[in-house]
Amino acid sequence: MRRAFLAITGLAASTTALVVLKGSPGTSQAAQEPPAGTPVGSEAAGAPPSGTDAPAAAPTAAATSSPWPTRGATRSPAARPTSRAPAPRTTTARPPQQPTTTRRVTGPIVENEYGNVQVQIVLNGDRIVEALTLELPSGPGETERHSDDVRRAYNGTSGEVVRRQGADLDTVSGATETSDSYRRSLRAAIERA
Amino acid sequence: MTYPQTHAAGRRTGSPSRHGGRPAAVSSPVPARRGPGGRRLLAALLVTGLLASVLPWWLDTPAGSLRSTAAALTAAGRITGLVAGYLLLVQVLMMSRLPVLERWIGGERLGRWHRDVGATVLVAVLAHLSLILLGYAGLRDHSVLTEAGVLLRDYEDMVEAFAATGVLVLVGFTSVRAIRSALPYELWHLLHRASYLVLLLGFGHQFSNGAQLFQPGPVRTGWIALYAAVVAALVWGRVVTPLRFNLRHRLRVADVVAESPDTISLYLTGERLDRLDLLGGQFFRWRFLTRGCWWQSHPFSVSAAANDRWLRLTVKVVGTHTADLRDLDPGTRVWAQGPSGTFTAAHRTRERALLIAGGSGITPVRAMLEELPPGAALIYRARTPADVLLSRELDWLAQARDTDIWYVIGSRDDPGPRQVLSPDGLRRLVPDLTRRDVYLCGPPGLVEQSLRALRRAGVPRGQIHLATFEL
Numbered sequence: 001m002r003r004a005f006l007a008i009t010g011l012a013a014s015t016t017a018l019v020v021l022k023g024s025p026g027t028s029q030a031a032q033e034p035p036a037g038t039p040v041g042s043e044a045a046g047a048p049p050s051g052t053d054a055p056a057a058a059p060t061a062a063a064t065s066s067p068w069p070t071r072g073a074t075r076s077p078a079a080r081p082t083s084r085a086p087a088p089r090t091t092t093a094r095p096p097q098q099p100t101t102t103r104r105v106t107g108p109i110v111e112n113e114y115g116n117v118q119v120q121i122v123l124n125g126d127r128i129v130e131a132l133t134l135e136l137p138s139g140p141g142e143t144e145r146h147s148d149d150v151r152r153a154y155n156g157t158s159g160e161v162v163r164r165q166g167a168d169l170d171t172v173s174g175a176t177e178t179s180d181s182y183r184r185s186l187r188a189a190i191e192r193a
Numbered sequence: 194m195t196y197p198q199t200h201a202a203g204r205r206t207g208s209p210s211r212h213g214g215r216p217a218a219v220s221s222p223v224p225a226r227r228g229p230g231g232r233r234l235l236a237a238l239l240v241t242g243l244l245a246s247v248l249p250w251w252l253d254t255p256a257g258s259l260r261s262t263a264a265a266l267t268a269a270g271r272i273t274g275l276v277a278g279y280l281l282l283v284q285v286l287m288m289s290r291l292p293v294l295e296r297w298i299g300g301e302r303l304g305r306w307h308r309d310v311g312a313t314v315l316v317a318v319l320a321h322l323s324l325i326l327l328g329y330a331g332l333r334d335h336s337v338l339t340e341a342g343v344l345l346r347d348y349e350d351m352v353e354a355f356a357a358t359g360v361l362v363l364v365g366f367t368s369v370r371a372i373r374s375a376l377p378y379e380l381w382h383l384l385h386r387a388s389y390l391v392l393l394l395g396f397g398h399q400f401s402n403g404a405q406l407f408q409p410g411p412v413r414t415g416w417i418a419l420y421a422a423v424v425a426a427l428v429w430g431r432v433v434t435p436l437r438f439n440l441r442h443r444l445r446v447a448d449v450v451a452e453s454p455d456t457i458s459l460y461l462t463g464e465r466l467d468r469l470d471l472l473g474g475q476f477f478r479w480r481f482l483t484r485g486c487w488w489q490s491h492p493f494s495v496s497a498a499a500n501d502r503w504l505r506l507t508v509k510v511v512g513t514h515t516a517d518l519r520d521l522d523p524g525t526r527v528w529a530q531g532p533s534g535t536f537t538a539a540h541r542t543r544e545r546a547l548l549i550a551g552g553s554g555i556t557p558v559r560a561m562l563e564e565l566p567p568g569a570a571l572i573y574r575a576r577t578p579a580d581v582l583l584s585r586e587l588d589w590l591a592q593a594r595d596t597d598i599w600y601v602i603g604s605r606d607d608p609g610p611r612q613v614l615s616p617d618g619l620r621r622l623v624p625d626l627t628r629r630d631v632y633l634c635g636p637p638g639l640v641e642q643s644l645r646a647l648r649r650a651g652v653p654r655g656q657i658h659l660a661t662f663e664l
Contacts, residue, residue: 003309004308004309004310004311004312004313005312007309007310007312007313008312008313008316011273011276011313011316011317011320012320015269015272015273015276015320016269018247018250018251018268018269018272019259019265019268019269019272021256022251022254022255022256022257022258022259022268023257023258023259023260023264023265023268108404111258188407188408191408191409
């Protein structure tokens with residue numbers, strides 16, 4: 001029993017240590033500063049000299065490290081009955097849909113340095129008929145404008161998502177990071193659809 | 194009974210003299226040692242697996258990304274979730290009776306690990322649940338209760354996951370020693386079997402909602418492979434191995450013999466017993482295939498070293514099941530799972546041994562005596578002289594294997610036994626104590642008391658081998 005106690009203490013201590021290591025305020029502050037002045041695009045290339053590998057790792061890692069669970073239907077109760085497919089969400093396991101009903105599938109929130117991105121798609125059968133963002137980075141000046149650019153380029157019933165029917169999107173110039181997060185959230189949503 | 198009397202009446206047997214006596218008639222060969230290497234390797238593998246299970250989280254999480262308290266809580270929830278998921282598999286694996294584990298780690302030690310890891314799993318799962326709840330609630334600005342509702346309603350497989358937690362809490366709760374001993378063994382065992390439900394119910398939510406596992410990729414595949422491996426180990430250890438064993442040996446009850454008013458010996462015969470890979474001190478889990486008994490499986494030690502004609506187990510009648518064993522008819526088929534246990538001569542670290550047995554704990558010790566190198570010493574605790582079992586065989590072994598035997602009779606609080614089982618008392622009986630392996634087998638009280646005395650007398654923990662039986 002003494003060993004169990006040690007194990008539990010060790011678990012608590014190492015979990016705390018891991019979280020503290022990853023979330024140390026020194027690095028997070030450094031990562032938060034750039035949005036204030038630098039334009040989005042240039043920043044993504046010229047990684048902030050904060051000494052961590054965060055910016056480099058962010059695009060790939062963000063998809064899974066978002067604080068959100070992978071389940072998307074939380075904000076669209078209408079989508080629940082259809083997206084509650086019995087099988088794990090692989091594209092092959094999709095239940096046959098009547099072509100007349102549309103369903104909504106939401107991607108995970110993907111975090112980047114400027115804020116969160118979350119994409120929702122509306123499908124008719126297998127076809128994406130609309131893309132919308134439940135969340136985009138908002139903030140002072142530049143950030144807001146880049147978010148608008150992204151929204152305009154990708155979203156809507158005739159945006160790039162619908163035209164391309166996939167996550168293979170051109171990066172919105174100046175909004176590399178946000179475009180990237182958008183693609184990740186979208187890709188997850190499509191995978192889940 | 195007082196101390197001098199114990200001594201006077203105590204040393205009933207023993208070789209005339211270790212020095213200058215006749216050479217011991219060595220009947221059974223002494224088995225080769227099995228060092229701790231295999232055990233350490235397996236333990237290292239399990240620990241590596243634990244680190245590997247948290248690695249995906251570490252790689253997926255950009256440094257400095259946990260800005261808010263809620264994000265930090267969620268991250269902690271994920272770590273504990275991964276740890277809990279992994280340890281749960283380890284728990285099942287340790288109880289899979291996989292021959293490799295039984296051989297290198299041993300049933301007793303696996304049992305202890307299972308107990309300790311079990312407590313850890315329970316805490317990890319509860320931490321996972323509450324941290325995720327708090328974290329998500331914080332991220333969404335919900336109350337915790339609202340968030341619990343959202344999780345249950347809107348997320349796939351979460352109802353099952355909550356149910357799994359409930360089952361796990363029940364299993365954990367009934368395994369607390371005090372509660373466990375208040376329950377009938379069969380009921381407890383049935384409840385404990387429900388742990389498999391935890392594995393089943395908890396499976397889905399890891400993949401539909403697990404941040405590290407929902408995406409197809411090596412991590413997800415690896416995690417599923419881990420499940421598959423554990424299920425394969427279960428099938429191999431609990432179905433294939435026993436099936437093979439029992440088809441090969443086809444054990445049957447040959448005779449039931451009374452050893453004392455409340456102890457019986459069962460003699461079993463079967464086929465190809467010469468090919469039985471059994472060491473003295475090991476045990477099987479026995480299932481006697483009669484109407485009242487077939488559904489229960491109980492571990493009993495084999496009370497004589499392997500021979501090619503029969504197997505024997507000696508059992509104290511303490512419960513309804515053991516009482517039923519008295520009435521077994523010769524010819525009854527027996528289903529055995531084993532052999533397991535590292536309480537054997539093969540696990541010694543020194544050439545000489547001291548054995549301390551209490552009550553019916555003598556049975557594995559008796560079997561082991563046949564295989565230990567000559568020069569062993571045995572301290573046998575019994576409440577009354579009538580409780581001494583197998584004394585004629587012990588006398589014979591004392592002669593044949595040059596073994597000193599002390600019978601220490603009396604209740605736990607009598608001055609005699611108390612004196613013998615103190616550091617000084619042990620040192621007086623066995624002066625070279627610290628250079629011997631010590632094998633302890635008996636009721637928990639005796640084992641704990643002796644363990645303390647031995648440690649205080651300076652015996653390294655690695656030289657002490659335990660076989661506690663739970664009543």
